[in-house]
Amino acid sequence: MDKLTVMISGGFSPAYRAVLPEFERSTGVAVTTLSGASQGKGPKTIKSQLEQGTEVDVVILSREGLNELIAAGYIATGSEAELASVPLAAAVRKGSPKPDVSTVDALKQTLLNTPRLVMPASTGGIYMTDVVFPKLGLAGKVTPKMVPRGTDSTDMLAAGEADLAIGPVSEIISQPGVELVAPLPDEVQLVQMFTASIVKTAHNPEQARKLIEFLVSDRTTKAIKESGMQPVGIGRKP
Structure with missing residues (x-):
């Protein structure tokens, strides 16, 4: 079975966890989900866990946090996708x-x-x-x-x-x-944009791309809206 490891912050988690079973059923990819804060200090941030060597394929976090990861060289170029605000x-x-x-x-x-x-x-x-x-x-x-x-x-x-x-x-x-x-x-007000990206050292980049394509598709719109977010993914129906 194909495998995938995701590290996600809190903002997008409710929508993500609602749609994850459908992604696993439809693709046969088994997903391990880890948790981390988009920004901040201490060992619980996504950046800190990547620095400690935690192996991750996909990160989902605020745009502000993603920008820090890009600057630190952790993100595969061009893999960013906006999910919801x-x-x-x-x-x-x-x-x-x-x-x-x-x-x-x-x-x-x-x-x-x-x-x-x-x-x-x-x-x-x-x-x-x-x-x-x-x-x-x-x-x-x-x-x-x-x-x-x-x-x-x-x-x-x-x-x-x-x-x-x-x-x-x-x-x-x-x-x-x-x-x-x-x-x-x-x-x-601060309207946060939550994004998904592939980590440069991802062991399963193909499965990572499948997940991101799924998250920006119409199949996740309902769950995103029910979690209090506004979907913004490319290809969604208006």
């Missing part, structure tokens, strides 16, 4: 009151009034701390708990260990025990 949003524990994040001023006040804010230390969290907080005058005034992955933040929220989480919509609506408040206002 997703905005950042706020979330609360299921059943908790939903704060106002509908405008920039409302979001700013909500962040100031949130004692326990949690965010992933990956693309979305980096954007919030490096761009949004300074823009809103919140640098040094709001200190979020930064965790490696988006699922770590929603787990804390569900367990009552945090009051508000910010992350990609797809990492919120797929998680138990949490509720979507709303996407962030356009003025401070």
Whole structure:
């Protein structure tokens, strides 16, 4: 049986896991799925795991993270494919009151009034701390708990260990025990593009190409939309 190893970050994971069984059935390719953050520090990032020698055929992560991998020489030239986009949003524990994040001023006040804010230390969290907080005058005034992955933040929220989480919509609506408040206002929004690429050292490049072709096809559109993302793959029906 043909084999394939994929390393994926959180944003596209719900859609990917929904369609993976169909890919395996239709192609006969057995896929091993590993997990890693698109960006950040520490051993859990995709980049760090590649640096440690983890053997991977395909990576699926944010465009920002992919750009870092390209710069580091890990990606096969021309193999990048855009899969889906997703905005950042706020979330609360299921059943908790939903704060106002509908405008920039409302979001700013909500962040100031949130004692326990949690965010992933990956693309979305980096954007919030490096761009949004300074823009809103919140640098040094709001200190979020930064965790490696988006699922770590929603787990804390569900367990009552945090009051508000910010992350990609797809990492919120797929998680138990949490509720979507709303996407962030356009003025401070980051719409992440999730991409798939073949790793330069891939042992199974042919199977890798099959997977990417499948992910950008119409066969994954429904799962992508149900996960709160917008499909953008080439060849999709409008």
